[in-house]
Amino acid sequence: MVKPGLGPFEKDRVYHGDALRLMPLIPPCSIDLVVTDPPFAIDFRAQRLNYNRVGGNVLEGYADISPDDYENFTCCWLKEAYRVLSGSGSLYVFSGWNRLKDVLFGLDSAGFHTINHIIWKYQFGVFTRKKYVTSHYHILFAVKNPRNYTFNKVEHYPEDVWVINREYWKGKKKTPTKLPGELVKKILSYSSNPGDMVLDPFLGSGTVAVVSREMERHFLGFELVEDYYRFASERIAPGQETTNNGKK
Numbered sequence: 001m002v003k004p005g006l007g008p009f010e011k012d013r014v015y016h017g018d019a020l021r022l023m024p025l026i027p028p029c030s031i032d033l034v035v036t037d038p039p040f041a042i043d044f045r046a047q048r049l050n051y052n053r054v055g056g057n058v059l060e061g062y063a064d065i066s067p068d069d070y071e072n073f074t075c076c077w078l079k080e081a082y083r084v085l086s087g088s089g090s091l092y093v094f095s096g097w098n099r100l101k102d103v104l105f106g107l108d109s110a111g112f113h114t115i116n117h118i119i120w121k122y123q124f125g126v127f128t129r130k131k132y133v134t135s136h137y138h139i140l141f142a143v144k145n146p147r148n149y150t151f152n153k154v155e156h157y158p159e160d161v162w163v164i165n166r167e168y169w170k171g172k173k174k175t176p177t178k179l180p181g182e183l184v185k186k187i188l189s190y191s192s193n194p195g196d197m198v199l200d201p202f203l204g205s206g207t208v209a210v211v212s213r214e215m216e217r218h219f220l221g222f223e224l225v226e227d228y229y230r231f232a233s234e235r236i237a238p239g240q241e242t243t244n245n246g247k248k
């Protein structure tokens with residue numbers, strides 16, 4: 001079957017703007033896989049909570065959503081994700097535990113079938129005095145059609161708890177919430193094939209686009225904060241960084 005084009009967008013490009021405004025411009029059924037780590041609705045102080053990295057290397061301006069708006073925001077973008085995914089498409093959405101209920105509600109409301117609830121355990125969290133240190137994220141793997149979706153069984157016994165370290169980008173400019181390349185590679189290996197179209201509507205530093213390019217998938221991405229958009233654009237420019245240990 002011939003896949004629909006991307007409307008006003010070109011493949012293998014990232015765009016500066018609001019995902020809630022840009023996603024409705026994507027034609028229906030044009031995306032094979034959505035992988036995204038949306039804003040969290042916590043009072044995210046990028047510079048201070050950046051795991052002891054040198055604050056000056058962290059790009060400022062992370063755009064978050066207020067807790068009161070989060071359910072509505074989540075339902076809106078998940079509804080659009082469902083619309084733009086092909087009939088055999090799938091979605092991976094990251095969530096902290098604090099807003100997980102909104103993400104689960106949004107997935108059900110949009111019509112998704114949740115296949116797995118993955119725990120991503122990473123190696124450090126923010127120091128606490130009177131509670132446990134959070135060192136995991138939730139990743140919801142959901143599909144449009146539970147009888148027809150891509151799942152390349154890369155490992156014989158693929159468990160739903162993933163222990164993958166966050167990357168140190170010593171001395172380099174970065175955004176505060178960058179996903180490890182290894183984590184995104186794992187998702188793309190299982191749930192896409194070369195030539196597929198991958199969407200990340202909340203790009204941040206652009207890791208999903210960088211890994212997609214490296215693994216010969218097509219990509220499309222959006223980012224609201226101009227500095228992050230520029231940073232992501234630089235990372236995906238021809239001849240730029242690969243995700244091999246975060247080095248060029």
Ligand SMILES: C[S@@+](CC[C@H](N)C(=O)[O-])C[C@H]1O[C@@H](n2cnc3c(N)ncnc32)[C@H](O)[C@@H]1O
Nearest residue numbers: 018019037063177178179202204205207223224
């Ligand atoms: C958790 S971060 C994504 C991190 C990314 N996965 C990475 O590896 O760098 C979420 C991003 O969404 C952006 N954002 C927030 N609201 C947005 C919106 N309405 N449209 C597009 N991007 C938005 C934030 O500025 C932030 O960069």
